[in-house]
Amino acid sequence: NAGVTQTPKFQVLKTGQSMTLQCAQDMNHEYMSWYRQDPGMGLRLIHYSVGAGITDQGEVPNGYNVSRSTTEDFPLRLLSAAPSQTSVYFCASSYSMASGLSSYNEQFFGPGTRLTVL
Amino acid sequence: AQSVTQLGSHVSVSEGALVLLRCNYSSSVPPYLFWYVQYPNQGLQLLLKYTSAATLVKGINGFEAEFKKSETSFHLTKPSAHMSDAAEYFCAVSDRGTGGFKTIFGAGTRLFVKA
Numbered sequence: 121n122a123g124v125t126q127t128p129k130f131q132v133l134k135t136g137q138s139m140t141l142q143c144a145q146d147m148n149h150e151y152m153s154w155y156r157q158d159p160g161m162g163l164r165l166i167h168y169s170v171g172a173g174i175t176d177q178g179e180v181p182n183g184y185n186v187s188r189s190t191t192e193d194f195p196l197r198l199l200s201a202a203p204s205q206t207s208v209y210f211c212a213s214s215y216s217m218a219s220g221l222s223s224y225n226e227q228f229f230g231p232g233t234r235l236t237v238l
Numbered sequence: 239a240q241s242v243t244q245l246g247s248h249v250s251v252s253e254g255a256l257v258l259l260r261c262n263y264s265s266s267v268p269p270y271l272f273w274y275v276q277y278p279n280q281g282l283q284l285l286l287k288y289t290s291a292a293t294l295v296k297g298i299n300g301f302e303a304e305f306k307k308s309e310t311s312f313h314l315t316k317p318s319a320h321m322s323d324a325a326e327y328f329c330a331v332s333d334r335g336t337g338g339f340k341t342i343f344g345a346g347t348r349l350f351v352k353a
Binding site: 124153155160161162163164165168178210212217224225226227229230231 | 340
């Protein structure tokens with residue numbers, strides 16, 4: 121299994137340009153998420169999906185769109201890039217693991233995309 | 239709302255010394271807690287997790303963490319640091335109430351290991 125793959129690894133954009141960060145997983149996980157990582161701020165959730173056709177906003181969704189047409193793919197779209205979106209972006213997939221009467225998710229991360237917006 | 243606080247953005251230890259990385263959580267319900275490690279230019283990988291089965295949790299690479307409800311803490315320890323432990327470590331919490339799929343991460347602690 122390739123696990124979670126992300127493309128591209130590096131990208132430089134100019135302000136106002138749009139682009140799509142690709143994410144794919146081959147583990148048949150139902151959940152997928154996008155995070156951004158900024159120095160001193162840990163990882164912040166942008167958008168997530170609990171299954172094909174179902175997405176929801178996370179902590180910092182503004183300026184980003186997502187869709188989930190298949191279980192495997194979860195692309196992140198930057199509509200009009202801004203310098204504040206310079207960051208490292210991580211995609212993660214997970215599945216529910218039962219624990220007593222409830223459940224939790226263990227996240228599997230991709231290698232990241234380093235994005236610079238000039 | 240859940241949150242985690244990692245005390246110390248940088249920790250430096252000598253090779254062979256005890257590693258202690260601190261994490262305190264805030265959650266209105268019994269939490270699920272995780273430690274992840276990130277090596278340079280890589281994604282995060284799971285070190286260990288607390289799911290209420292046992293308060294002392296053992297993970298990979300000799301790390302362990304103890305869940306202390308009275309102190310709302312989940313500190314990460316390793317008896318003897320190795321150069322290869324140099325990385326950034328993230329504590330994370332997820333809420334059982336939401337099905338556990340929303341994971342909140344701390345700001346991270348970068349571990350330096352001196353020869």
